[in-house]
Amino acid sequence: MNRAQTVSSISDLAPGAQVPVLARTITTLDLVKYCGASDDYAQQHWDHLYMVEHGFPGVIVHGWFTFGVMCQAVTNWIPREIADVSHYGVRYHRTTLPGELSCGGEITEITRQDGKARADLKLWARDGEGALTTTASMTLTFA
Amino acid sequence: MNAEQLQVYVDRFSRERVGMVSKPETVLIEAGAIAKFARSLGETNPLYFDAAYAKTTRFGGIIAPPTFPSFLIYNVMHGLPAVVEELSRVLHTDDIVDHPLPIKAGDKITSTARYAEVFQRQGRHGPMLFQAVDVTQVNQDAQRVAVVRMITVRY
Numbered sequence: 001m002n003r004a005q006t007v008s009s010i011s012d013l014a015p016g017a018q019v020p021v022l023a024r025t026i027t028t029l030d031l032v033k034y035c036g037a038s039d040d041y042a043q044q045h046w047d048h049l050y051m052v053e054h055g056f057p058g059v060i061v062h063g064w065f066t067f068g069v070m071c072q073a074v075t076n077w078i079p080r081e082i083a084d085v086s087h088y089g090v091r092y093h094r095t096t097l098p099g100e101l102s103c104g105g106e107i108t109e110i111t112r113q114d115g116k117a118r119a120d121l122k123l124w125a126r127d128g129e130g131a132l133t134t135t136a137s138m139t140l141t142f143a
Numbered sequence: 144m145n146a147e148q149l150q151v152y153v154d155r156f157s158r159e160r161v162g163m164v165s166k167p168e169t170v171l172i173e174a175g176a177i178a179k180f181a182r183s184l185g186e187t188n189p190l191y192f193d194a195a196y197a198k199t200t201r202f203g204g205i206i207a208p209p210t211f212p213s214f215l216i217y218n219v220m221h222g223l224p225a226v227v228e229e230l231s232r233v234l235h236t237d238d239i240v241d242h243p244l245p246i247k248a249g250d251k252i253t254s255t256a257r258y259a260e261v262f263q264r265q266g267r268h269g270p271m272l273f274q275a276v277d278v279t280q281v282n283q284d285a286q287r288v289a290v291v292r293m294i295t296v297r298y
Binding site: 034036037038062063064065085091 | 176179180182183184185186187188190200201206208209210213214215217218231232233234235236237238239240241242243244245
């Protein structure tokens with residue numbers, strides 16, 4: 001894996017530091033695989049006719065899948081080996097259709113309390129049209 | 144449905160649904176399930192796949208990706224009522240998660256869902272009904288590994 005941009009210590013980080021943008025394509029096959037792997041069989045993610053009947057253009061990406069990719073943007077940069085993802089709050093602003101997805105964000109605050117260092121982040125995800133689909137806050141607790 | 148009609152549901156669900164608790168469900172977390180979940184997300188960190196590598200880290204073994212608590216909630220959530228016949232469109236709006244401990248391969252995680260809240264808010268499509276469920280996940284040592292608040296909207 002590409003670890004070129006990996007942070008090795010909290011001392012490499014400061015508020016305003018940017019999460020390297022992670023961009024990828026999500027296909028309908030990826031959604032089916034995610035349904036199986038996550039044990040989430042909600043119809044919105046695999047049943048095209050059901051979605052059309054309910055007024056949507058087709059199946060939509062699991063919110064948890066989008067956020068899973070947002071997490072990867074962070075943990076590819078600040079690896080799990082040095083920090084736990086101890087809290088997150090995610091808001092899904094609009095539905096995401098299969099296609100392009102890009103994720104990024106920045107560090108908003110670094111705190112040290114009770115011998116623990118924490119970093120707070122704000123994250124975003126955009127679809128292929130550039131529309132903001134998802135935002136999140138996240139706290140990393142350093143080992 | 145207008146706001147007044149929707150409020151009838153909010154009031155009824157406040158009485159009938161808030162506080163309902165699902166049957167707990169215990170799942171043994173297998174390394175293969177973690178690897179499959181991680182692969183489906185496109186993860187490449189060997190912490191999720193390679194036991195020999197994971198053993199050399201501070202975790203001492205394979206851990207699950209940060210969104211893995213979602214793996215365990217589908218079944219327990221469906222143990223609670225959520226359906227509103229007249230509102231057929233459902234979307235997921237928020238996940239708020241405290242995740243004090245990583246989930247490890249070999250953990251036995253018990254999940255319990257609680258119907259936490261119902262409210263209405265004006266949205267893009269008129270008045271919309273929101274329902275919040277809290278899923279608490281505890282490991283074999285009675286340590287809390289995650290509390291997931293999942294909010295869905297119906298309209």
